[in-house]
Amino acid sequence: MSVQEALPFPEPEGAPVLPPVATAPVLELRGVTVRYGQVPALDRVSLRLLPGTVTCLLGENGAGKSTVVQVMSGVRRHDEGELLVDGTAVRFRRPRQARSRGIATIWQDLAVIPLMTVWRNFWLGDEPTRGVWPFRRIDLEAARDGAARGLARVGLPGLNVNQPAAALQPGQRHSLAVARAIHFGARVLVVDEPAAPLTVAQHALVLRTVVAARDAGIAVLFVTSMPGYAHLVGDRFLLLAGGRVAADLTREDVDVEGLTQLMSGGDALATLTAELRRGR
Amino acid sequence: MVTAAQRPVFGAPERRAPSRGRRLLTRPSTPALAGVVVALVVFGVQAPQLLGAGGWASVLDAAALIGIGAVAVTVLLVAGQFDVSIGVLAVASSVTAGLLVSEAGWGLWPALAVSLVAALAVGAVNGLLVVITGLPSFLVTLATFLVLQGGTLVVAQSVAGTSLVDGVEGAPGWASADAVFGSVLVLGDGRFRVSIVWWAAAVLLAGWLLRRTRFGNAVYALGGSRRAARELGVPTAWTTVALYLLTATAAWLLGTLALVRQGGVPVAPGFGAEIEYLVVAVIGGCLLGGGYGSAVGAAAGALLYGAVRTGIGVAGWPPQSFQVVLGVLLVVALLANGVARRRLIAVPRS
Numbered sequence A: 001m002s003v004q005e006a007l008p009f010p011e012p013e014g015a016p017v018l019p020p021v022a023t024a025p026v027l028e029l030r031g032v033t034v035r036y037g038q039v040p041a042l043d044r045v046s047l048r049l050l051p052g053t054v055t056c057l058l059g060e061n062g063a064g065k066s067t068v069v070q071v072m073s074g075v076r077r078h079d080e081g082e083l084l085v086d087g088t089a090v091r092f093r094r095p096r097q098a099r100s101r102g103i104a105t106i107w108q109d110l111a112v113i114p115l116m117t118v119w120r121n122f123w124l125g126d127e128p129t130r131g132v133w134p135f136r137r138i139d140l141e142a143a144r145d146g147a148a149r150g151l152a153r154v155g156l157p158g159l160n161v162n163q164p165a166a167a168l169q170p171g172q173r174h175s176l177a178v179a180r181a182i183h184f185g186a187r188v189l190v191v192d193e194p195a196a197p198l199t200v201a202q203h204a205l206v207l208r209t210v211v212a213a214r215d216a217g218i219a220v221l222f223v224t225s226m227p228g229y230a231h232l233v234g235d236r237f238l239l240l241a242g243g244r245v246a247a248d249l250t251r252e253d254v255d256v257e258g259l260t261q262l263m264s265g266g267d268a269l270a271t272l273t274a275e276l277r278r279g280r
Numbered sequence B: 001m002v003t004a005a006q007r008p009v010f011g012a013p014e015r016r017a018p019s020r021g022r023r024l025l026t027r028p029s030t031p032a033l034a035g036v037v038v039a040l041v042v043f044g045v046q047a048p049q050l051l052g053a054g055g056w057a058s059v060l061d062a063a064a065l066i067g068i069g070a071v072a073v074t075v076l077l078v079a080g081q082f083d084v085s086i087g088v089l090a091v092a093s094s095v096t097a098g099l100l101v102s103e104a105g106w107g108l109w110p111a112l113a114v115s116l117v118a119a120l121a122v123g124a125v126n127g128l129l130v131v132i133t134g135l136p137s138f139l140v141t142l143a144t145f146l147v148l149q150g151g152t153l154v155v156a157q158s159v160a161g162t163s164l165v166d167g168v169e170g171a172p173g174w175a176s177a178d179a180v181f182g183s184v185l186v187l188g189d190g191r192f193r194v195s196i197v198w199w200a201a202a203v204l205l206a207g208w209l210l211r212r213t214r215f216g217n218a219v220y221a222l223g224g225s226r227r228a229a230r231e232l233g234v235p236t237a238w239t240t241v242a243l244y245l246l247t248a249t250a251a252w253l254l255g256t257l258a259l260v261r262q263g264g265v266p267v268a269p270g271f272g273a274e275i276e277y278l279v280v281a282v283i284g285g286c287l288l289g290g291g292y293g294s295a296v297g298a299a300a301g302a303l304l305y306g307a308v309r310t311g312i313g314v315a316g317w318p319p320q321s322f323q324v325v326l327g328v329l330l331v332v333a334l335l336a337n338g339v340a341r342r343r344l345i346a347v348p349r350s
Helices: A065-072 A095-100 A118-123 A140-153 A170-183 A200-215 A227-233 A256-279 B020-025 B030-046 B053-078 B086-102 B108-133 B137-159 B174-182 B195-212 B214-224 B226-231 B236-262 B273-283 B295-315 B321-345
Strands: A027-036 A039-049 A054-058 A080-085 A088-090 A103-106 A188-192 A219-224 A236-241 A244-250 B184-187 B190-193
Touching: A027 A065, A039 A054, A039 A065, A039 A080, A039 A219, A039 A244, A054 A065, A054 A200, A054 A227, A065 A103, A065 A188, A065 A219, A095 A103, A103 A170, A118 A140, A118 A170, A118 B214, A140 A170, A170 A200, A188 A200, A200 A219, A200 A227, A219 A227, A227 A256, A236 A256, A244 A256, B030 B273, B030 B295, B030 B321, B053 B086, B053 B190, B053 B195, B053 B214, B053 B236, B053 B273, B053 B295, B086 B108, B086 B137, B086 B236, B086 B273, B108 B137, B108 B174, B108 B236, B174 B236, B190 B195, B195 B214, B195 B236, B195 B295, B214 B226, B214 B236, B226 B236, B273 B295, B273 B321, B295 B321
Parallel strands: A054 A219, A054 A236, A103 A188, A188 A219
Antiparallel strands: A027 A039, A027 A080, A080 A088, A236 A244, B184 B190
């Protein structure tokens, strides 16, 4: 099977047509456009996340990967198109809304604040409180216990939650981010892999998180720039280039070499498509 | 396939928890508290009266006024912000209240209410400008500083025609206002002013806000990593504006305490108070980069300031040496904070 044949070109006009799927998607983007001023960071991007499936979002730096993550997790609002959770269109105003809909994110920087304690990091943005305003305060015991329980669930039982997050080792910090992500009952897990070079052990950690979440029936979006690692765990591969979906492939369509080749040629492909459209 | 039993156990086995003493060393307030003890010993040996009731009253009096400003600056610094206009805002709000009383014939309480609202308005402008422009808060509040400094002088000159607002004493409501902001408790030969109580209240409130509320968590997160805070949905904009409202309230309190204490106020807004607040906040363990500091540390820093200032006076050192000592303390504090921070972060990264 040649890679070239399997390569679906971007839809030339109108709304993109997605292949039919067996189960209903938990989360779906339909023709989502996001602009920074006049410049579109995302141009009519469509994707579906299915339970128990790993969808890999690939692309170079600046392809729009992080914008997709931001839209899904409620940090940024989309300008056009639809964001559907369980088939219902939603518009997240803040990250907490996305979290309460079961969309959990492991950020590139892990969103861990080094000088704050582990339990404060765990709850940040959604602390358990008691009392009524203006005497509303953080429920310290519930917060400490909850954080300890959440960390025990990801394989860190007995971790001192009162130490600053800076004292954690990199692996533990990753676990903290995972524990926080799944604490609110994740059905969708967005894993944004760091752009900075990782050690093999760190990569393994990220990949194991992805696989464990998939086995738990969670819909996973794995955002990475490394086709080799993506192919190890991915069921679907979505290639972004210049804010557009340049390719949407399944595991059957493409092998690791094909994916790598596509990645390097993805940008050129988008440019070519744009040229062709303009000429029409 | 990875089953639950094979689920990775992340990280290394738990290391021994840090000892109590080691944790104490990493508190932001520890170096300043040590400094207070050293200062009291050094000056107490030269001038034993410093440790009497009179000495303590002066130490606490000097500490209280600087301490209220320093605790406000500390909360700002923890969030990675700074407000240059706090000292001038204090003068401006007391001039506003003073002019309303002496020129418009208002009662003292309504005048104080109006000056509080005005101060909060300035704070809101500061906060909104910082949020909207995204510029360093130092620059934004420098603009406010200039506007307030000039504006206060112009208004006072054109309305009252003087550079000294007085005649506040004896205005309607003076007796009650004096009780709240100016009363004095005499113990032995010490005159303990009510500003000490206000200082303590400010420290307790700031400490409670920082350690026990979601707002405090947001403040630490803002200073620790703005990006992470935004990703986790911490309300960064609202927190920033609230911070400047708090600073403005502290400035109003400082202005009101000065106004009632002197029964008037010289219209001399100038640069300087902010720098002392900043110095005291850093002596109290704040990191200039944000994300680290405590209300207790600010209190300890202010106490050290009061002890040194009074001690130099009582021990008969030349008054100018105070600045020398303060500068040395600042350098020591910067070094100590660096050590504390490294100790906090230093971990074997195998």
